[in-house]
Amino acid sequence: MTDDAQKANLTQDAAQGTTPDSASGMACARAEDATVGVPISDDARTQVVFQRDEPRRAIPFPRLKKKVKRDRHKRTKVSVFRYAYYDPAFKFFVEQVLDCDYLQLPKATKRTMELGIQNSSDYVCTPFKHMMGDWIEALELGADILVQVGGPCRLGYYGEMQEQILRDMGYDFTMLNFSHGIEQGYVGWGKEVLRTVNPDIAIPHGVKQLLACGHMLTLLDQARDFYLANGGFERERGVYRRAWEALMDEMRATTTKAEIDAAFTRGMERMREIPLNKPADPVRIGIVGELYTAIDENSNLGLDEKLMDMGVEVARTLNFSNRYTHYHEENMRRTIAEYAEYDMGPTSTMTLAAAKKYAQLGFDGLVHAKCAGCTPEIDCIPVLQRISEDFHMPVLYLTYDTETSDTGLMTRLEAFYDMLAMKKEAK
Ligand code: SF4
16 A cells, blocks of 8 residues: 555544544554654644544535525625634635625734723633624624634623624624524524524535535644644745645635645645755644634734744644544543543643643643633643643643733743753753
């Protein structure tokens, strides 16, 4: 079997969890051996902390019998809050699933943050403030519908509170809030979409495109993993960033699953062709933390790029597809049984499981990124301190709020990197 064929099989097995030597199985076995310093294969990175009891059943794409009738309803402008690198998937969801026009927000500015701060309670978690700024700008740009996701913590209340604040400010709009119908899972969300957005959506077409959208999220996360692992070692500065942006642009232009796959393949080929100066044993740092702040570049002041600019190989198991599509709370918690007995919050189990796994894999350090006031991630800190002591892996705790300064962050990151590099050299 060729290398490419082996890699393809590995990725497929890992996604389905079908064989004991799938990527997840291999990663876990390696971790149990506690082999320090073993490099992680590109394909195994996102599956670092997963174990599955049962194989995942493949969900067939529904076949369309009739041609889908498009544009039978008034075009509606739909906006989603700014979040990390998921904009192409949000666009696909709005245009291909909801059958509406996507209102893409420009890059966030200082004003966005100010709008969010002025119209939020002081004590609310910081992502709420970022989203408030996004919503106000979206409504100023003419959005008719705002899409808010649900969540198992305070995030579940964001939608209703933000809707009320925006109505009090005098805006007229519809909020598609996925906290409604959350207890009925996908069926509940489907009903919410039909009720709120468009009762005439062709359901088979919508389901097919929703599956394609989930597929795109997984591929975006895979591409980001590759980017984080290699972007810090480019020979010519800025090439990786340009390749990443090109991939994002191509993903934004897709309308079908086949186009998504083609855009991903082209984007990955471009990134793989970039010449690197990567040492055999670079400084490796894992990022764990809260779902919004640890991933979103705007909220964490470009944490990924800052670490990569220092020549760090970065890994982050936490992402949208690992948290939602491939997530198995009980299995993951079993891997940290000596540290946590209960589920402590939306990302706590993943934070601890990923931290332990990075430690077992010989990572040099860990960055824990969260926003001010995130109770579930605050609860993780004492456990992370234990993991840090047990495995002698330093942890940098970063708490972001709307006042966090770029210079202060840079100083802490540089000091952390210097300490890790010296420790590595001394070894
Ligand atoms: S995860 Fe943390 S920051 Fe996010 S909504 Fe929940 S409590 Fe707030």
